[in-house]
Amino acid sequence: MPSRRQLAVAMGYVAAAAVYIAIGVLYTDFLLSFFVGLAYLLLVAWLVPAGVRRIF
Amino acid sequence: MPLAIGSWAPDLMTKWFVYGISIGGLKLKASDPAQFHRGWPGVGFTHSLLFGVVLAFLIWRVFGSQIWAISFLIGQWAHALTDTGDTVGTMLFFPWTVHIHLNAWAYAGQTGRLHDAAAYFSGLGAAWDAVWIVYGLFSWRVLTRSYFERHIYTADRSWTVMNRVVSVGALLVVYRAAFFYGTSRWIAWTLWAHVIHHYPYDLSWGGPHWVDAAHSPPLTWPQLAGIVGIVAVGSAITLLEHGRRRRARSEREIAFPCECGCREVVKLTKAEYQTVGGAWLEGHEPGDERAPSGA
Numbered sequence: 001m002p003s004r005r006q007l008a009v010a011m012g013y014v015a016a017a018a019v020y021i022a023i024g025v026l027y028t029d030f031l032l033s034f035f036v037g038l039a040y041l042l043l044v045a046w047l048v049p050a051g052v053r054r055i056f
Numbered sequence: 057m058p059l060a061i062g063s064w065a066p067d068l069m070t071k072w073f074v075y076g077i078s079i080g081g082l083k084l085k086a087s088d089p090a091q092f093h094r095g096w097p098g099v100g101f102t103h104s105l106l107f108g109v110v111l112a113f114l115i116w117r118v119f120g121s122q123i124w125a126i127s128f129l130i131g132q133w134a135h136a137l138t139d140t141g142d143t144v145g146t147m148l149f150f151p152w153t154v155h156i157h158l159n160a161w162a163y164a165g166q167t168g169r170l171h172d173a174a175a176y177f178s179g180l181g182a183a184w185d186a187v188w189i190v191y192g193l194f195s196w197r198v199l200t201r202s203y204f205e206r207h208i209y210t211a212d213r214s215w216t217v218m219n220r221v222v223s224v225g226a227l228l229v230v231y232r233a234a235f236f237y238g239t240s241r242w243i244a245w246t247l248w249a250h251v252i253h254h255y256p257y258d259l260s261w262g263g264p265h266w267v268d269a270a271h272s273p274p275l276t277w278p279q280l281a282g283i284v285g286i287v288a289v290g291s292a293i294t295l296l297e298h299g300r301r302r303r304a305r306s307e308r309e310i311a312f313p314c315e316c317g318c319r320e321v322v323k324l325t326k327a328e329y330q331t332v333g334g335a336w337l338e339g340h341e342p343g344d345e346r347a348p349s350g351a
Contacts, residue, residue: 002196010196013236016236017236017239017240020244021240021243021247024240024241024245025247025251028173028248031244031245032169034060034064034233034237037233037236037241038233041237042226042233045232046229050225
């Protein structure tokens with residue numbers, strides 16, 4: 001079974017996916033490129049958390 | 057990473073011309089999208105096993121990385137094999153230009169990007185994708201940080217090179233991105249097709265039948281015999297090579313510590329070790345009076 005920490009990380013990715021899917025359903029062009037998906041994921045799963053950690 | 061690139065390789069440079077694009081009022085689109093995409097003349101050779109082998113060989117020679125070459129090949133072959141599931145299929149054994157197709161789901165690339173997506177996400181193609189998503193979820197351990205650091209990062213030198221510029225945290229996000237993208241995209245297109253636009257599901261063989269699918273002609277008996285022949289020869293070569301490698305492995309000498317506990321090294325093949333039932337230096341066998349004390 002995944003640990004509590006692993007579940008927390010997974011939940012973060014699920015939340016990121018929910019937003020990505022919502023944008024993609026409304027603007028399908030958002031779904032067409034892997035690199036757009038990669039850039040989005042780097043932004044929400046790495047850059048923003050890293051920025052927040054640096055500020056607080 | 058090379059596996060993901062390999063899996064995109066067949067469509068990477070060509071799909072835009074299948075669906076068509078407009079540049080300053082100029083419409084660019086293949087006159088026969090299915091023929092261009094999968095056929096010959098056309099760029100259908102990108103969906104062949106040979107194309108994967110040639111590119112993998114180039115990757116191996118140019119970058120000197122066997123793991124990149126093999127991973128790329130697996131990805132490209134996975135794409136070429138998967139696309140045999142639709143009604144047009146692929147020229148898997150190019151330069152032989154016969155299309156191998158299982159007719160499980162409709163090929164609708166010629167209808168445009170959105171209609172093609174609606175058709176694909178209404179038929180067995182999407183169901184097949186779902187199988188892999190569920191398999192991926194069951195294999196969740198491969199997406200963990202510890203797995204990435206222990207197995208992925210250490211196996212491919214390119215991660216170390218990238219780590220000079222960005223942190224492991226960012227590389228982990230890159231590693232997870234392919235699964236994230238594939239799964240999210242599958243859910244989004246499904247919602248778009250069935251919740252927003254109410255396209256009907258048709259999970260019957262060859263469906264959805266509401267779309268005007270492109271088809272390749274059915275295989276003739278001689279073509280079928282040719283395919284069986286190629287697969288049989290390929291399987292035989294693989295089995296022979298596998299057997300040769302196994303024999304070479306068992307004939308290679310391995311250093312065992314002498315089992316009497318004297319800390320000397322005994323060199324034996326795996327077969328010799330199994331025959332004798334252990335590794336002892338001469339005179340060190342149990343019961344031999346020349347054996348060191350304590351043996």
